[in-house]
Amino acid sequence: MTPYARRGVHGQTVEALARRVLSGELPEGSTLDLVALQSELDVSLTALRESLKVLAAKGMVDARQKRGTFVRSRSDWNLLDADVLRWQFESDRTADADSALLRNLAEVRGIIEPAAVRLAAERRTEDDLAALDTAVDAMGQDGSDAAHAVEADLAFHRALLAATHNELLERMEMVIESGLAYRDRIVHSSPHSQDPVPAHRAVLDAVRDRDPRAAEAAMRALLDQAGRDLDRIGGSDTNTEGPTGQ
Template structure:
């Protein structure tokens, strides 16, 4: 998980943490944009109105606007104001934007898109880990997989253990670009977490640990194709939980 900030999964589980004035403005405006309070193509209220709304200085407000612009949500226009950009320009790899989507509510399609992108990244990361992982990396991944079998897990602690395992595989891949997609993995696991029940997770803890240990076993054997298949199987299980809840009466 990114150091020094709450990730998507922790925020979904525990709610929002205390923020600086700058972060509060970014969060409030970002969430409002994602929710459609400020629709695509519209211009945000002027500086004076927003300063009064949030009780912040113009400096804080302008820094917040720069942050939102860097995330692709808005673009400043001279003599026009700050306009909300089309959704296809938003940086959906950004952890804050993913968090705001969960805050306003995500649907099945959103979660399935997340599982699709995981299928694009994580099986290849597992294959690269089979090629590049050190013995220390493999031992760490096995330790994390075994930890997922702890019968004392709650849905919250199991989700965090799951996240730590998957991030360790991305790290062991040795590819620095793959290490940067952690927020996507967090968001996908957060979506599955929101669909979970404590009883269901207690029943399946043993299966979860075993399926993740299979990934590590294939990596230890240096079987790239086997590691890829084992990771795909785990992601498909999460995907089936999303569709299963959506299809339930």
């Protein structure tokens, strides 16, 4: 998904407003001064209102007669929206807040991906295997920078969900990718990053063999390693092994 900031003035306004909400500059329950915001952001009132409609669709703001436009409670936000997830990771948050969000996303992945990979092992096509092979090959390319490694990892997990041939599970990529991309940028930027290929290859081999049980076990092993790697980078694990992108 293309970040709103790349979609012209309207998109940049959406991003700017979202950052203010996520940072607490526009706190929950606060009523927005549209005239002041229009001046600060240097946009037309029409552009501002259109941008607020985007945030309203994501549950972040609302408008009521006699009250005006206000920031809704976080409990009303669409936290599974890919943009909302991305904005949270990109906002000026505390390390504890980021850690909590990563833990939540890790738990979601732990529920979704082991079950999804079982379906992938049962339903995968040759085209699915080709996409997975391409992603694993990209992970193993020498001299790859962090951005390349992140994209290869995302492509692998995206292809796994596609291999389920369940369109609802495929859409879960929008939830998984935001947290996975943020985590991968941390892991792959580590100077001691280990080869990510073996863990992913084990998952792929089981999917290729149409072995749902082995595929699930390999995915759980991959996710467990991913959690340990991130703990080490955060200093909560004294293990000296380097991290592996998962």
